[in-house]
Amino acid sequence: MKTQTATENNVIVIEKLCKHFGDHTVLQDFALSVKKEENVVVLGKSGSGKSVLIKCIIGLLKPDSGNIKVFGQNVPDMSHEVLDQVRARIGFLFQGNALYDSMTVRENLEFPLRRHWIAASQNEVEALVMEALENVGLAHTVDLMPEELSGGMLKRVALARTMILKPEVILYDEPTTGLDPVTAREIDKLILKLQDKYHTSSIIITHDMNCVKNTADRVALLLDGRCYAQGTYTDFEHSTDPNIHQFFE
């Protein structure tokens, strides 16, 4: 198992991150770094604090202490304006997709564009929306409402919305949870395809071992609020540590 240290090649560096909710400690001195164009999967049991971790990275939750450096800037110290600029370079795929159910697919995809690229013309916006939907094979759903889509389609549209600003880093919160195995593999392939096309770095939160196997360049195990172990999928697969081995049973 390797220990990652901060280098100039890292797009995300997390150091001594602590987060408590009341008396409950969720993250305690958590450390992790992500290199450019690297997929890091954070593995952990339900309730281990994986979602809290990526919400701290994107600034939706404020950590109690520690540093989260994204593109060299510390997220907890950022002003709202700077945080918004950084967020334009980070995509976030929510576990439940979080598509706006009062908007069509087109409006859902236009929303972040209109917010971050205020000067974009209607033609530019339209082209980007169609490109994003074509990337996930759902160009024909552009005028549908989210309620008219299946679970797999919702995930793909959410992925298209995540990718529309062509982010340099993408945070995936359990991207395959609740999907059937076939659709889950399709989402894994899409993650890899989009990473290959746009050269993104990713943190993927999951406990789906097939997703880990298909997408991970490196795996980090979150246990008791700490980064318990790091390594490749193969390292983890051959580990005799019971805390790691239990994920392969």
Place this chain on the structure above:
Amino acid sequence: MAFTKNIKAFLNDTGDIAGFAGQFFSTGIKPRFEVLELLNQCYIIGYKSLPLIGLTGFIMGLVLTMQLRPSLVAYGVESQLPVMVGIAIVREIGPVITALIFAGKIASSIGAELGSMKVTEQIDAMEVSGTNPFKYLVATRTVATTLMLPVLTVLGDAIALFGAYIGVNIRSATSFYLFFIQVFRSLSFGDVLPAFFKTFFFGFAVGIVGCYKGYTSSKGTRGVGSSANSAVVLSSVVIFFIDLLAVQLTDLLGLN
């Protein structure tokens, strides 16, 4: 024990809503303004509430007239029916009933909508998309309710007076012109203006309570249902409190 707990919860809620309202003034009404969303909310909150407000206003005017007639007949002042109904509708019943109907429709709708958005992480998604959800969701809805309720009240009052005119004509024959001349001659600015101004506060209360309940909704469908329900109950109670204060204030100012 349960009573003490309820009182404590009520006081906590009151403090939190005051803080939420403070946030509205400190951050919600500063640039950048979400003008398009505000117009959209004015359409949804104002225009789409008009049929309900109109229908209830009409029935209110009609029923009030029919209920008042026997008492006035008993005192031999049946001719004063338009005056009585006009003052009652414009000064008190129109604004309060319109606000309560509005609270029932809009506070529950806002509470459920924002609660659902909270539970399904749509509010977080909005924040990640570079949008301040407080400005986009709370400020626009609260400003829309504050602006639309006075408009709806004026329209509701007018329709209620028309209902009253129909009510008067069920048992006697009064011309449209005579009825409204009697109503307007009996009204002064002291009747109309305080009643009109308090509806801005009613509208603000409906918006801020509905948004607060939705925005702070707990996880799960039960939390969303509870938010919608408590938004209606609390905003209705707040409307009565504001009405009580408004009546006291107008009395102190000698406008009654």
